[in-house]
Amino acid sequence: MGADVPKQFVQVNGKPVLFYTLEAFERHPMVDAIELVCIDGWQDTVWAYAREYDISKLKWIVKGGASGQESIRNGVFGLEGKCASDDIVIVHDGIRPLVDSAVLDDVIRKARQFGNGVTSMPYNEQIFLVDAERPDTTVKYIPRETLRRVATPQAFRFGLLDEKYHEAFEKKIGIYGSSYTNTMMAELGVRLYFAAGSDRNIKLTTPGDIEIFKAMIQGNG
Numbered sequence: 074m075g076a077d078v079p080k081q082f083v084q085v086n087g088k089p090v091l092f093y094t095l096e097a098f099e100r101h102p103m104v105d106a107i108e109l110v111c112i113d114g115w116q117d118t119v120w121a122y123a124r125e126y127d128i129s130k131l132k133w134i135v136k137g138g139a140s141g142q143e144s145i146r147n148g149v150f151g152l153e154g155k156c157a158s159d160d161i162v163i164v165h166d167g168i169r170p171l172v173d174s175a176v177l178d179d180v181i182r183k184a185r186q187f188g189n190g191v192t193s194m195p196y197n198e199q200i201f202l203v204d205a206e207r208p209d210t211t212v213k214y215i216p217r218e219t220l221r222r223v224a225t226p227q228a229f230r231f232g233l234l235d236e237k238y239h240e241a242f243e244k245k246i247g248i249y250g251s252s253y254t255n256t257m258m259a260e261l262g263v264r265l266y267f268a269a270g271s272d273r274n275i276k277l278t279t280p281g282d283i284e285i286f287k288a289m290i291q292g293n294g
Contacts, residue, residue: 079112080277081167085287088126090277091119093170093290095128101177104163108133110148142241142248142257149238158232161185164254165226168277171289172226179269184228190268191227191255196220221267223255224274237261 076083081091098104107130111119116134123131135151137144145164156162161184165172176192183190200220201211237258241247247257258265277286 079115082115082118083277083283085283086290089122090170090283090286091167092122092126092128094165094167094172095123095131096126097170097172097174097177098163098165099128099130101174103177103181104130106130106132108135108148108151109167110135110137110144110151112137140248142252145254146238146242146248149234152231153235156231158230160231161228162231162234163226163228164234166276169225169274170277170286171271171273171275173271173273176269176271176274177226180226180228183266183268184230187266188233189227189229189258189263189266191223191265192225192270192274193221193223193267194270194272196222222270223265223267224270224276225253227254228268229254229258233263237263 081094082089084090085093095107095109098107107128109119109131111134113136116136119131119134122128133151133155135147138147148164149162152162161181163177163180180190180192196217199217200215202213202215204210204212234254240261241257247260252260255265273289275282275285275289277283
């Protein structure tokens with residue numbers, strides 16, 4: 074992002090990005106409590122902002138890990154003794170601030186029915202496979218109707234989530250590189266269930282994304 078603060082604390086119209094995200098969960102009637110996995114050293118800042126923006130459902134802050142998967146693991150393990158096995162836990166990126174209530178509704182509904190639900194959308198571009206011997210060419214493609222783009226939020230029954238994070242880190246499966254909860258589950262043999270998604274639910278990674286986000290929230294105004 075090129076900012077002097079972590080990207081989730083970059084301010085847009087005077088408010089940190091993270092708190093647009095938290096407000097979406099605060100407003101949702103099926104969300105009972107929020108646990109935030111946070112960069113160490115920023116916990117007091119988060120509590121102060123939570124008071125300012127009235128994020129009353131924020132109950133716990135857990136220290137992040139050295140990777141995305143370690144951070145999610147810390148969050149999951151931090152819920153042991155707080156969540157029942159059948160409770161639904163939603164995993165979401167703090168830098169996806171435009172998650173809407175309909176998307177949250179559907180991931181929760183799917184997780185209640187099947188044990189998990191992952192936000193997904195059709196893939197609308199053509200995907201070709203690079204030729205191993207001539208990497209500047211191709212003769213094969215993947216039919217786009219067989220593909221889905223998966224993002225967050227993702228929802229899971231807590232018992233499944235906790236069990237699989239213990240298994241993944243014990244067996245060192247699905248925890249490296251760009252692995253996330255959904256890819257880890259698939260590597261561990263868990264069938265995933267697609268839930269509704271939204272193209273508005275963008276991930277803020279670059280300064281350009283911030284400008285798109287500003288335009289989107291101004292358009293809503």
